Amino acid sequence: MAVDWPAIALSVRLAIATTLILLLIGLPLAAWLAFSRRRGRWAVDAIVALPLVLPPTVLGFYVLVALGPRSPLGHAYEAITGRTIVFSFQGLLVASILYSLPFAVQPFAAAFAAVDRGLIETAWCLGASRLRTFTRIVVPLARPGIVAGMVLSFAHTLGEFGVVLMVGGNLPGRTRTVSVSIYDDVQAFDYARAGRTAAALLLFSFVVLAVSYRSQRKSGRTWPHA
Amino acid sequence: MAARLIASFLRRLAPDLSVRADFELNSGEPDVMVLFGPSGAGKTTILRCLAGLDRPQEGSIRFGDEIWFDASTGVDVSPQRRRLAYVSQDYGLFPHLTVEQNIRFGMDSAPSGARDRVEALLRTVHLKNVGGRSPSTLSGGERQRVALARALARDPRLILLDEPLAALDLPLRDPMRRELRQFLRSINVPSLVVTHDRIDALTLGDRMAVLSGGYIHQVGAVHDVFSRPADVEVAASVGVETVVPGEVRDTRDGLATVRVGAVDLRVAHAIAGARMVFVSIRAEDVTLEVPRSADASARNRLEGRVTSIQPEGPVVRVTVDCGFLLTAVITRPALEELALVEGTPLVAVVKATAIHLIQRDVG
Numbered sequence: 170m171a172v173d174w175p176a177i178a179l180s181v182r183l184a185i186a187t188t189l190i191l192l193l194i195g196l197p198l199a200a201w202l203a204f205s206r207r208r209g210r211w212a213v214d215a216i217v218a219l220p221l222v223l224p225p226t227v228l229g230f231y232v233l234v235a236l237g238p239r240s241p242l243g244h245a246y247e248a249i250t251g252r253t254i255v256f257s258f259q260g261l262l263v264a265s266i267l268y269s270l271p272f273a274v275q276p277f278a279a280a281f282a283a284v285d286r287g288l289i290e291t292a293w294c295l296g297a298s299r300l301r302t303f304t305r306i307v308v309p310l311a312r313p314g315i316v317a318g319m320v321l322s323f324a325h326t327l328g329e330f331g332v333v334l335m336v337g338g339n340l341p342g343r344t345r346t347v348s349v350s351i352y353d354d355v356q357a358f359d360y361a362r363a364g365r366t367a368a369a370l371l372l373f374s375f376v377v378l379a380v381s382y383r384s385q386r387k388s389g390r391t392w393p394h395a
Numbered sequence: 396m397a398a399r400l401i402a403s404f405l406r407r408l409a410p411d412l413s414v415r416a417d418f419e420l421n422s423g424e425p426d427v428m429v430l431f432g433p434s435g436a437g438k439t440t441i442l443r444c445l446a447g448l449d450r451p452q453e454g455s456i457r458f459g460d461e462i463w464f465d466a467s468t469g470v471d472v473s474p475q476r477r478r479l480a481y482v483s484q485d486y487g488l489f490p491h492l493t494v495e496q497n498i499r500f501g502m503d504s505a506p507s508g509a510r511d512r513v514e515a516l517l518r519t520v521h522l523k524n525v526g527g528r529s530p531s532t533l534s535g536g537e538r539q540r541v542a543l544a545r546a547l548a549r550d551p552r553l554i555l556l557d558e559p560l561a562a563l564d565l566p567l568r569d570p571m572r573r574e575l576r577q578f579l580r581s582i583n584v585p586s587l588v589v590t591h592d593r594i595d596a597l598t599l600g601d602r603m604a605v606l607s608g609g610y611i612h613q614v615g616a617v618h619d620v621f622s623r624p625a626d627v628e629v630a631a632s633v634g635v636e637t638v639v640p641g642e643v644r645d646t647r648d649g650l651a652t653v654r655v656g657a658v659d660l661r662v663a664h665a666i667a668g669a670r671m672v673f674v675s676i677r678a679e680d681v682t683l684e685v686p687r688s689a690d691a692s693a694r695n696r697l698e699g700r701v702t703s704i705q706p707e708g709p710v711v712r713v714t715v716d717c718g719f720l721l722t723a724v725i726t727r728p729a730l731e732e733l734a735l736v737e738g739t740p741l742v743a744v745v746k747a748t749a750i751h752l753i754q755r756d757v758g
Contacts, residue, residue: 285487287483287487288487290446290448290474290481290483290487291481291483291487291489292489292500293447293474293475294448294474294475294477294480294481295500295545295546295548295549296478296501296503296549297475298475305500306489309491310491
């Protein structure tokens with residue numbers, strides 16, 4: 170094969186799944202970080218930011234240990250599904266979510282914190298519950314930051330290497346992602362194929378970023394004039 | 396449905412800085428109470444505590460038979476359930492929603508008839524055909540009207556307005572002030588309006604509470620507070636130009652003789668038993684004459700010299716040293732007629748009824 174298409178497809182699938190799940194858990198988590206006045210907030214802040222400073226191999230190592238067949242978590246997963254979670258797509262997904270957590274949560278939280286407090290209070294005084302205020306006022310006003318967080322998570326997952334190698338190994342079609350594939354090709358002196366795969370990834374990344382930034386620019390105006 | 400708001404609470408902003416509020420507000424009549432005081436006096440804090448956005452440390456807030464806040468039992472009803480309107484200084488319109496969506500945000504769903512309701516609310520504030528527009532395309536006055544319409548959408552039981560005119564350009568303020576007055580009179584919901592502007596207070600309020608130095612000094616009918624300030628802080632904040640210490644020498648037939656500096660003033664206001672007083676005189680109650688003019692009926696004819704002349708728009712503020720510094724306001728033509736310059740000798744005339752005494756504690 171001239172280009173490792175299965176690896177690209179796997180990476181894209183992983184990146185999309187990671188981004189969507191991060192959206193689901195990242196929005197409430199970011200809302201809590203942005204609005205809570207609890208004492209323990211700093212600890213959660215630090216935990217969320219950990220993947221930024223931790224070497225991917227360290228993170229991958231802990232995920233491997235935590236999800237391995239000997240761990241309670243890995244054991245339970247195996248008992249239910251009959252498969253191991255490590256060296257599988259699901260294992261990669263868990264690792265990717267942890268690894269990209271700060272890239273989603275931090276822009277989300279920054280965008281929430283930047284929403285004018287007065288508008289939130291106005292919504293409360295108009296009778297809107299905290300949830301309704303969040304969905305109708307905070308999220309729409311924080312949209313640029315939410316899109317930015319999603320783009321960053323997507324790009325970060327697409328390019329991850331160390332964590333994937335630790336948790337997923339290198340099983341073609343199952344856990345071999347683009348970056349691992351390129352590394353393999355270079356190790357095997359197949360510079361031509363590595364170059365083509367790299368070029369395909371480069372082009373794809375550019376298109377994703379270009380499209381999302383273009384949509385940002387459009388929504389930059391607060392309202393389309395009638 | 397005559398419910399009464401009874402507020403008596405204290406909120407600490409810092410270890411040595413707190414705001415105390417004690418006042419009542421009757422509903423059931425279109426009563427506009429102005430909460431008046433200089434910037435930073437804590438007016439907004441009081442409003443936010445009433446709205447449920449800030450939590451006082453002491454005291455209680457009751458509305459009718461509901462308890463909104465009670466520090467001793469820990470009751471603190473959420474802003475959502477107080478059902479009042481709170482309009483912040485910048486109006487708080489949601490920028491990502493249209494005018495109609497903004498107004499509907501405050502309604503309890505029911506999409507049928509909501510559109511008519513929006514139109515009706517917009518008519519109340521004299522707006523037409525703006526439902527589909529974005530708040531960012533509206534003028535300052537229109538934004539205020541939309542905010543008021545939205546505030547009414549919930550049938551509030553109490554209206555709280557924080558500096559409603561401060562965000563408007565000067566030329567717009569006068570007409571909007573009158574319009575706001577009519578609006579507040581027409582809706583039959585009691586309102587509390589925060590302002591630091593004397594003209595706002597005089598125009599909008601039926602009653603006013605004067606906040607200074609962290610507590611409410613005086614509550615009363617607006618005119619009463621202006622003409623009879625309860626203490627020096629109130630006199631200073633409602634802008635009585637001349638407030639000087641004096642000593643009551645004699646009271647006879649309801650007319651007091653008060654020694655101020657080197658002169659005796661006759662005052663038609665007596666405080667029983669008070670000897671040490673502050674004398675407050677509004678500049679518009681002082682008449683200036685050149686010496687040797689015919690005697691007038693005024694009790695107080697004070698000879699002095701002009702010490703400063705300050706033009707202020709169409710009027711001129713003239714300060715006269717007549718044993719104490721007394722400020723008068725006269726028109727520009729009057730200034731020219733009297734040919735006043737600094738040092739000109741003249742007679743300042745104050746009617747005894749225009750002088751107000753404030754009891755002075757001697758420490």
